[in-house]
Amino acid sequence: MDWNAFRARFHLPDGVIYLDGNSLGPMPVAAPERVARTMDEWRDMLIGGWNDGAGGEGWMSWPGRLGDRIGRLIGAPAGSVTVGDTLSIKVFQALDAALKMRPDRRVILSDGGNFPSDLYMAEGLIGALHRDLDLRVVAPEEVADTIDEDLAVLMLTQVDYRTGRMHDMADLTARAHAAGALTVWDLAHSAGAHEVDLTGAGADFATGCTYKYLNAGPGAPAFIYVRPNLQDAVEPALSGWLGHAAPFAFDPSYRPGAGVERLRVGTPAVLQMAALDAALDIWDEVDMAALRARSLELSERFAAGVATRCPALTPALASGVPRGSQVSFRHADGYAIMQALIARGVVGDFRAPDILRFGFTPLFVSEAEVDGAVGHLAQVMATAEWDQPRFRARRAVT
Amino acid sequence: MDWNAFRARFHLPDGVIYLDGNSLGPMPVAAPERVARTMDEWRDMLIGGWNDGAGGEGWMSWPGRLGDRIGRLIGAPAGSVTVGDTLSIKVFQALDAALKMRPDRRVILSDGGNFPSDLYMAEGLIGALHRDLDLRVVAPEEVADTIDEDLAVLMLTQVDYRTGRMHDMADLTARAHAAGALTVWDLAHSAGAHEVDLTGAGADFATGCTYKYLNAGPGAPAFIYVRPNLQDAVEPALSGWLGHAAPFAFDPSYRPGAGVERLRVGTPAVLQMAALDAALDIWDEVDMAALRARSLELSERFAAGVATRCPALTPALASGVPRGSQVSFRHADGYAIMQALIARGVVGDFRAPDILRFGFTPLFVSEAEVDGAVGHLAQVMATAEWDQPRFRARRAVT
Structure with a gap:
């Protein structure tokens, strides 16, 4: 290189x-021109940009197309990553979906190296759920030995935001699966930082942000990954219209959209996605x-x-x-x-x-x-x- | 004018x-230059933009400052509105907070003129909560007479996105309060469209978007209002780090921030806020x-x-x-x-x-x-x- x-x-x-x-x-260097071009699309296409913006592909389709490009960096196949919201929201969605798949388990396991917002979102979700759930936070080196048959979800940030310590994703995922649990991996300090192989590790859910190593700018959107064979079982709590099977049918009731797209929520941040698009042009070559x-x-x-x-x-x-x-x-x-x-x-x-x-x-x-x-x-x-x-x-x- | x-x-x-x-x-017309200036801040200040960007006020403080400017348009005092996320997320937050304040009530009342995503978010929240809750959706003209003592939250979009029909916010809020319930008003088609007086109406929660009448661009952030005397009782389910009392203390547990700021979640979308800032320069004069x-x-x-x-x-x-x-x-x-x-x-x-x-x-x-x-x-x-x-x-x- x-x-x-x-x-x-x-x-x-x-x-x-x-x-x-x-x-x-x-x-x-390419970001200002890309953002300016998107502003021009807004100016010239007005509402039509949702169909025709983003260089003709439509702003509305950007979350999935950008998600696929991030997917290459983290070992995720096409159609398994979508972009949007903030990392905290995506963590909430992943944890909520995973917990619903383990209704009889009561433990969420994390570690003290997880980013506090991930733990806060877990606290908030537990508080809302009215389920008998226990958030256990142990030292990073104790995670492997704390996995047991009570575990519903192992929720970790792969790389500790303070110390830089990196968990063995494949090993811990295998241990969680052996205990019948699911995994939620936060890749905030992994995506664009080192090789990640979500598919090879068998990871169930993953989340990440794009303003760190991916260089997409302040407030750039987050992303979420769902293992393909789990996608159709996801029941989103944040069931927004853009995760609906037919957003523009304006049905009175929610029906989840296809695959990971059901984890879209509301109108995506188009200017931020333009900057992400420029940043990913670089990543496509790495x-x-x-x-x-x-x-x-x-x-x-x-x-x-x-x-x-x-x-x-x-x-x-x-x-x-x-x-x-x-x-x-x-x-x-x-x-x-x-x-x-x-x-x-x-x-x-x-x-x-x-x-x-x-x-x-x-x-x-x-x-x-x-x-x-x-x-x-x-x-x-x-x-x-x-x-x-x-x-x-x-x-x-x- | x-x-x-x-x-x-x-x-x-x-x-x-x-x-x-x-x-x-x-x-x-001023939006491209404002966005470009913010890109320049990213280029030149890098991480320092969170403290020193936004023309010296700091990107991090933008959600509250922009919220105050929106507040003037909707009859909300300073410190009662914050900007961020999408409208669907803000609806979820408002409804969640209101429901927690009425733990013994079981009905959410809305109407068929509400935007579907609001109803979907209510469905998702109810599904998550495991509380015995009933989402009742009636015709717009039946709302007033359906309010009763079972009502926890009246959740309406003030102006019907299809027909344009406008509810009487003050009247319906008074009826809801008389029945012991709280109100969540979606101002998607109100903010910037007509006079709104949240304070005068006694509204409890309100939400809205900024890409419609407020002209802040595709994917512009949403906002949320909480009546001042309710703010300290809000227990956010989406308890993200930027709603924490001290985000950069990295406490292991969530403590809600001051007032409406506790309804911030994750890193705000800075480029979108720059466009909103330019749009609000016009609104300041209206x-x-x-x-x-x-x-x-x-x-x-x-x-x-x-x-x-x-x-x-x-x-x-x-x-x-x-x-x-x-x-x-x-x-x-x-x-x-x-x-x-x-x-x-x-x-x-x-x-x-x-x-x-x-x-x-x-x-x-x-x-x-x-x-x-x-x-x-x-x-x-x-x-x-x-x-x-x-x-x-x-x-x-x-």
């Missing part, structure tokens, strides 16, 4: 080393195995450099633990350290209570930048440059 | 008389009483013209029934008639099974266009121009 050629397809501000594509990916190899090269180079030069930073993961495309460290003053680093133009992020997080995305991060980031971090630590009020002051979105 | 000046703030294709702003509003007067002038002029010149079209509403900002007619061949009319450049829309629907939005529709539309429709009907295979052939999105 010609990584320099990929890098040229993104806008990156001068003087910035961007190691936060795992929070919000940078803008593809070999995921090569990407993973390069991601490990870059992240191990960074981890080794920091280990040597910044002994005060504690690696968030023990050596040898599988990880995604990020490297994290712990430090009690992590917030201020990260602000000092950002002031130098090296952008990672902080996650409470004490995690410094750096994402390594081969499409736009080079070895020279990795080395530069290590150098800046070493200087910030060596001089206690971070220990200033301006770096300790918290902002709204951290 | 200088209606010609408002019209100059919208792009409308030459040769088109657009009477479908009640389905998808036309593009504000006097809603003057708009309503002008809307009635235009729609009555159209209704009178069609009554005189197109006797084969049956008005969808009896004379004297209050209506919103649309005029509708019934005809068994309504679909083909509408396609023939669209081919002439007069864009209304068709709603199954037999409704021809025309929206009159004073911001960009003139008397001359109303007269032109009547003339075209009269010709289509007089010559049976619509009776051709090319007009009878159905398209995906009708």
Whole structure:
């Protein structure tokens, strides 16, 4: 893969080393024109854009077509992924559907490395359901041994948003299935970060977002996957009209649409989908195995450099633990350290209570930048440059 | 109000008389630049846009700020409206919250003029809740007399999406309250169409979309209103992280945020909010009483013209029934008639099974266009121009 050629397809501000594509990916060079073209379609086609926009395919068909393109990156066949809403909504839908398929089981198992919103959505769903359900949250390394015959749904984020720890999806899915349970995998830090094989792992449901590694922009839509042989059994609680078998028949009662399309809800966000379309043009050309190899090269180079030069930073993961495309460290003053680093133009992020997080995305991060980031971090630590009020002051979105 | 000046703030294709702003509003002239500026913020600020984008206010704060501006149009005080998701999701949230406040009641009352997705979302919620609930759907004129002591929630769309019939929000809300019930009003065809006074009516919950009369573009976000003195009692089922009291504390358990902000769910759609921001710049200048007067002038002029010149079209509403900002007619061949009319450049829309629907939005529709539309429709009907295979052939999105 010609990584320099990929890098040229993104806008990156001068003087910035961007190691936060795992929070919000940078803008593809082609995105503004694609969004502007979609605005032109709105201007010129008005309501007709739903049939004729998106370059003639119709805005309305975009969720499925974009879903299929994401599918290639995560081992999902055509017709098994649809795009829309936010990740929290898609998690709710997946968990709701899975729970309905296990009416006699009472445990949802997750771990402390799951993104809090996934756990919150589970809490909200349990509160609504009036079913005797128990959300068990264990440490990541305890998940495998906590699976038992009470389990309804194993609900995990594959890659821990703080530490970067990666679960073995195939192994845990097999264990859940052996216990008679279903799985819901959140791929927020997986899609576009490394190879994912939902089909090979036998995963039942998966969800993810497109504004991180997929680079589709702030507020880009989420996606949901349902294993093909489960799709017809899904009974959506969020039974919106665009998941209806015939949305424009305006039937008085809901009838689920075909396959995964029944997990569409309301009118899709067309401008956001335009940006996603431009971002996926890049992804269509990426070999995921090569990407993973390069991601490990870059992240191990960074981890080794920091280990040597910044002994005060504690690696968030023990050596040898599988990880995604990020490297994290712990430090009690992590917030201020990260602000000092950002002031130098090296952008990672902080996650409470004490995690410094750096994402390594081969499409736009080079070895020279990795080395530069290590150098800046070493200087910030060596001089206690971070220990200033301006770096300790918290902002709204951290 | 200088209606010609408002019209100059919208792009409308030459040769088109657009009477479908009640389905998808036309593009504000300022929208492309606003969206492009937001793309620039993504490009230049990267993750920092959440704090510093939206012209310095931060993308993250946009849902509340945009909600307050919509609030002025619907009689809602600051801090009672937030923007996000789709209308179907917001209906689900409002109904869920209201039902939890009436745990001992068992009836949800709606009418056959409600938008089907609202009814579908109610079906899905009831299916999930495992509570003994009954969704009663009556004819619009029977609603008032069906309210009784079993009622938990009265859930109505104020203006019927097909006929344009308008409910008396204050009267029905008072009746519901007298029976001990709560109200959920869908303002899809009200916000930006006529004066709405949620506060004066004592409405409990309201929802709406911004891509119709508010002209915020395809897939623009929805909004939700909660009466201030109810907000702290809302227990969201869709308990996403951005509705948490401290989203970036990453607490393991959900704690609802302040007021209506607890009905935020996931990451908001920033590009769509940029277009909404541009659309609301126009609305900030609109006097809603003057708009309503002008809307009635235009729609009555159209209704009178069609009554005189197109006797084969049956008005969808009896004379004297209050209506919103649309005029509708019934005809068994309504679909083909509408396609023939669209081919002439007069864009209304068709709603199954037999409704021809025309929206009159004073911001960009003139008397001359109303007269032109009547003339075209009269010709289509007089010559049976619509009776051709090319007009009878159905398209995906009708």
